[in-house]
Amino acid sequence: MGQGSLLEKLRPRLRTVLLIVNLAVLILPLGSLLFFRIYENQLVRQTESELISQGAVLAAVYRQEVLSLRPDLSDYGRKTKPLPTEKLGDYIYVPILPTLDLNAADPLPDRPDGKVMIDRPDETALVAGKILNAIIAEARKSTLAGLKILDHNGVEVAGRAEVGQSFAHVQEVARALDGKYASVIRKREITGPLPSISGLSRSTGIRVFVAYPIIYHDRLLGVAYLSRTPNSILQHIYAQRRTVVLAALTIVGLTLLLALLTSATISRPINRLIRRARRISEGDVEALQPMHRPGTQEMAMLSKSFSDMAISLHDRSEYIRNFASHVSHEFKTPLTSIQGAAELLSEHYDTMSGKERARFISNIQGDTNRLEKLVTRLLELARADSITPSGETTDIAAGLAALKADYNQLRISGSDGTVALSPENFVTVFSNLVENAFHHNADEVTIETELAGDNACFTVRDNGDGISPANRQKIFTPFFTTRRANGGTGLGLGIVQSIVEAHGGTVEVLASDKGAVFKVSLPCPLSMDQK
Structure with a gap:
């Protein structure tokens, strides 16, 4: 596989580029929102983790104070299961990990108020609590x-x-009183207006509550109940402003890359194509070639189609320019001759002999006949250049039989099959080739036919003067002829080429040691249907 073919396959489509750009424009804000959500939930987890650590410290201090006041705890507190432990080397620890998820469920209502108790709290707990009050403060x-x-x-x-108030009715406390760690997110009562930007952070209106059970062996001694509002993501972003600025610059960079991608694959190739069109209108032939690096497949197709159209128009313009030059030259010679003969007759008619007058009139008639033949040929060539396949077909045997009726010297071999060419055009093509042979001193012409795949190939041979190697490249050029003095117009082979190529065929001259050999290839009706 060539490099060009590989690049053609790898070149993106225009709709793919637009889809990528649109998706990126959609994903960038969604990605920012997702980043806010994930990061904010991480702040909640961080708050819970800090409260767990603080709760563990308070629980350890409270447990030691209770033990110092009451060494025997066998009948103190509540019987419960010990917290699960894990061993890390020689160290045994109680793993309590943060479990809160801000995205999993809506926050609970604000924490219920404590209930005033008639009975006095446990004396041992009150004494230990007074000692911890200073630490808590x-x-x-x-x-x-x-x-x-x-x-x-x-x-x-x-x-x-x-x-002195009871919180046993609070959900997380009730769970901790059963000897299990509990944490919840609750709504927080906000007093006073908040800045509008604070609405971006959900942590502004919530509070994290942690209930840490204080357990000694199988006895529940109490609960460390802690709460705190998570850090606002806005405050945290400000604290991490360098990282945030770097992330923002990255997003801006990605946006600029998308803009450059759009420009490189859409805007820039279109502008280049516009400039190329202007260069073509100014006559710059180099601008006819397709663009390099068109960007997308659609732009490559557009560039190639535009180039093909421009080349076709340029070739047509060159053809018309050359055609007009040849026509003017071909018409000028007989017209000049007619004009000269007419002027001589007008000025010296009375002094001319009858023989001289007859010679000049004969010259005028000859040049007039040449002009008439030239006009007829030009009309035939114009029709051949603008011809479109009609869908008609010709039986090869019948078409060659019609030619045989007009030319007795014609020999035919292998005439089976059908070609996608009307009978009229079939006769025009081969009669021009036969006439061309006879005009070049041939007295015998052979047409050999064979089917080659989806085409019928005709080989036209003659025993005439032949074609020199120098003239083989020019014989299909309009007005090129080696027998202009004998009335040749140089249009017959041009008519043959125009008709054959208009029907999807080819005509070429082959090298030959004797006479001329033309090979005509015409499609069969089946192959035309497949195309």
Whole structure:
């Protein structure tokens, strides 16, 4: 496979380029939105992870305080299952991983208020809670988190103003009282208006709650209940502004690449084609060739079609220019002769002898006959150049028999089959070839016929003067003739070529040691139907 063929296959289609550009334009904002969603959910997970760490520390301190106040915990608190543990080398730890997903479900309503209890909380828990109050107050200054310690009944024993209130009815606390870790996302009550840009971040209106069970062996001693609002994605973006700027520049770069892709595959080739059309209109022949690197398959097809059309028009223009030059030359000679003879007759008619007058009149008649023959041939050539296949067919045997009736010297061999050419045009083609042979001193002409695939091939041989190698390339050129002095117009073979090529065939002259040999190939009706 050639490199050109490979490039043709790899060249994208115009609709593919437009589809890629449209999809990219659609994906870029969706990708940004997806990035916001994923990153915001990651911030929620990060908040939960931090609360788990803080809860583990508070749980450890509270557990130690309770143990110092009451060494025997066999009948204290609630019986529960120990938290699952894992071993990492010699180290045993309790793996609690963040599980919240902001995209999985809608946030729960705001946390219910605590219930005022008539009974006093557990004394051991109250004493341990007072010790932790100082720790919680200091931790709150830097973490901005809500920190509470609940006893084994869900009553707050350390925190702020809600000490003594029960939170056992709260969903996540109830689960922690059963000895299981729990975390939820709740809506947050917002006081006062927020900037409009804050609507881009869902974390503005939510709060993460974590209930961490405090367990010693198989006894639940209490619950570390923590909460905090996740970091706003806008704040986090500002904190990571260098990375965000880099990402924005990347998106802008991709957009510019898409614009360049569109320009290179659509706009630029069209502008090049426009400039090429202007160059052609100014007579620049080099602009007739197809464009290099057209971009897309459609542009390549358009460029080639435009080039083919321009070359066809240029060739036609050259043909008409040459044709007009030849016609004017062919007409000028007999017209000049007629004019000269007429002037001599007009000026010296009375002094001329009858023989001289007859000679000049004969010259005028001869030149007039030549002009008439030339006009007839020109009309035949014009019809041949503008001919279109009519769909008629000719039986080869019948067509050659009609020729045989007009030319006794004609010999025929192998005349089976049918060709996609009307009987009139069939006779015109081969009569011109036979006449051309007789005009060049042939006294015998042979037409041999054979079927070759979807074509019928005719070989026309004569025993005349033949064609020199120098003239073989010019014999189909209109007005080229070697017997102009004998009345030749040089249009007969041009008419043959125009008719044959208009019907999808070919005609060529073959090298020959004696006489001339022409090979005519015409399509059969079946092959024309297939085309």
